[in-house]
Amino acid sequence: MEPSYNNQMSEFLLLGLSEEPELQSFLFGLFLSMYLVTVLGNLLIIQATISDSHLHTPMYFFLSNLSFADICFVSTTVPKMLINIQTQSRVITYAGCITQMCVFVLLGGLDSLLLTVMAYDRFVAICHPLHYMVTMSPRLCGLLVLASWIMSALNSLLQSLIVLWLSFCTDLEIPHFFCELNQVTHLACSDTFLNDMVMYLSAVLLGGICLVGILYSYFKIISSIHAISSAQGKYKAFSTCASHLSVVSLFYGTLLGVYLSSAATHNSQSSAAALVMYTVVTPMLNPFIYSLRNKDIKRALGRFLRRKTIKGTIFLGLKKCP
Numbered sequence: 001m002e003p004s005y006n007n008q009m010s011e012f013l014l015l016g017l018s019e020e021p022e023l024q025s026f027l028f029g030l031f032l033s034m035y036l037v038t039v040l041g042n043l044l045i046i047q048a049t050i051s052d053s054h055l056h057t058p059m060y061f062f063l064s065n066l067s068f069a070d071i072c073f074v075s076t077t078v079p080k081m082l083i084n085i086q087t088q089s090r091v092i093t094y095a096g097c098i099t100q101m102c103v104f105v106l107l108g109g110l111d112s113l114l115l116t117v118m119a120y121d122r123f124v125a126i127c128h129p130l131h132y133m134v135t136m137s138p139r140l141c142g143l144l145v146l147a148s149w150i151m152s153a154l155n156s157l158l159q160s161l162i163v164l165w166l167s168f169c170t171d172l173e174i175p176h177f178f179c180e181l182n183q184v185t186h187l188a189c190s191d192t193f194l195n196d197m198v199m200y201l202s203a204v205l206l207g208g209i210c211l212v213g214i215l216y217s218y219f220k221i222i223s224s225i226h227a228i229s230s231a232q233g234k235y236k237a238f239s240t241c242a243s244h245l246s247v248v249s250l251f252y253g254t255l256l257g258v259y260l261s262s263a264a265t266h267n268s269q270s271s272a273a274a275l276v277m278y279t280v281v282t283p284m285l286n287p288f289i290y291s292l293r294n295k296d297i298k299r300a301l302g303r304f305l306r307r308k309t310i311k312g313t314i315f316l317g318l319k320k321c322p
Contacts, residue, residue: 010094012184013173014084017272028085034284035078041287042067044301051307052300058136059125059240060297062118063290065145069114070283073107076100077178077279084177097179098160104279105181106156109206113148115248116210120144122241123217127224155202162198166190176272178279207255214248243290250285254278 017027049055049064080100084090092100125132159181166188174183185195221241228234254277291297 010168010172012092012094012097012179012187013090014081014092014177014179015090015173015175016081016084016177017276024085024088028082031078031280032082034280035074035082038074038280038284038287039071041284041291042071044304045287045290045297048297048300048304051304055296055300058121058141059118061141062114062121062145066111066114066118067287069107069110070286073104073111074280074283076103076107081177092179097174097184098163101163101179101181101184102156102160104178105159106152109152109155110148111251112207112210113152114145115244115251116213117144117148118244119214119217119248122244123220125240126221126237151206155206159195159198159202162195166192166195176275180275203259211252218245243294246289247286250282250289254282 018024045067046064049060077100080092080096084092121136124135128135163181163185166185167190168187169189172187174180174187176183181199185192185199188195218241221237225234225237228237254274258271258274258278291301
């Protein structure tokens with residue numbers, strides 16, 4: 001089998017969320033606002049965990065990596081959509097489409113793996129608290145994050161490479177606002193059996209193993225919390241993983257909605273709405289969930305913002321001095 005070199009001349013059309021001209025300004029403003037909120041919120045989480053020594057723990061190390069992945073995740077799709085709306089062009093080059101698809105698959109898998117690692121961290125903290133600092137050593141934490149990146153990159157590389165072997169016809173319209181793997185694959189003229197098998201195996205192995213790992217961790221966590229005698233102790237133990245549990249529910253809930261909507265209906269608008277929830281809304285809400293439900297993050301953000309305010313006041317005062 002030889003790759004189809006005519007793909008180098010191909011261009012895809014991203015149909016976006018709506019073809020109505022009067023909605024384009026509204027969509028541009030809405031997604032620009034959501035993008036800025038997502039980037040700013042996740043940057044604040046990263047800055048808080050770096051600047052506050054109280055947050056130099058494994059849990060917040062993983063959280064800062066998740067925030068970084070979310071910034072990259074939303075930056076993979078939204079800026080291109082905003083450019084297309086502004087320029088009134090729906091074209092994306094073949095190389096650009098494959099690159100966007102590859103990075104999207106990488107970061108989506110990375111999010112899933114990082115959430116699994118964070119579930120393991122909460123499992124060790126609650127079920128084996130006396131051995132927590134020994135078990136979750138800086139070396140192990142670094143290796144877990146590195147392994148997550150490597151596994152996600154290998155999965156993304158494999159899925160992208162087999163797409164390169166496909167040949168495409170003239171009808172290259174993608175009914176979404178970015179190059180989604182399943183949509184791009186099924187635009188091909190050639191046989192996509194191998195691509196479908198790899199996609200399904202990846203979903204079962206990567207997604208399934210991550211979900212099983214998270215469920216097992218929380219099964220053990222709930223069992224340990226149930227064994228605690230005092231109500232205050234149970235609440236304190238559960239509060240340490242409430243934010244993570246909320247993010248996991250949001251991530252897998254929206255991801256399940258994407259696949260159910262695409263499998264149950266051929267309505268592109270319904271599928272695109274589910275993708276917006278998964279690709280844009282979830283990364284935007286994650287910082288709010290962690291900052292609103294986590295006292296340590298709220299205190300760290302408060303200290304960080306106060307320091308910035310004080311520095312700004314001193315700077316302005318010095319400028320006014322003759």
